[in-house]
Amino acid sequence: MAYNEAIGDRIKKVVSNWEHTDAKKMFGGICHLLHGNMFCGVYKDFLILRLGEEKAQKALESPLVKPFDITGRVMKGWVMVEDKGFSIDKELEAWLH
Numbered sequence: 001m002a003y004n005e006a007i008g009d010r011i012k013k014v015v016s017n018w019e020h021t022d023a024k025k026m027f028g029g030i031c032h033l034l035h036g037n038m039f040c041g042v043y044k045d046f047l048i049l050r051l052g053e054e055k056a057q058k059a060l061e062s063p064l065v066k067p068f069d070i071t072g073r074v075m076k077g078w079v080m081v082e083d084k085g086f087s088i089d090k091e092l093e094a095w096l097h
């Protein structure tokens with residue numbers, strides 16, 4: 001399954017004014033890097049985020065968030081957010097910040 005390009009476009013709109021960001025195709029989707037380190041992206045219809053272990057645990061309390069696991073092994077500190085969790089731009093911006 002291809003990634004949801006509309007989500008990628010929405011992310012790009014938010015981070016395009018940030019300094020030191022770049023985008024690369026990874027995980028069958030698109031990922032955004034800050035100072036060369038991946039911090040978010042799109043996998044299928046999910047927003048993926050690198051939050052760190054503590055913030056990821058807090059985010060997992062939401063029913064719209066699940067661990068980032070596309071290989072059978074959970075990536076610590078990462079989460080996947082369903083599109084309902086960022087349906088408006090303010091919600092997406094909050095996740096990205």
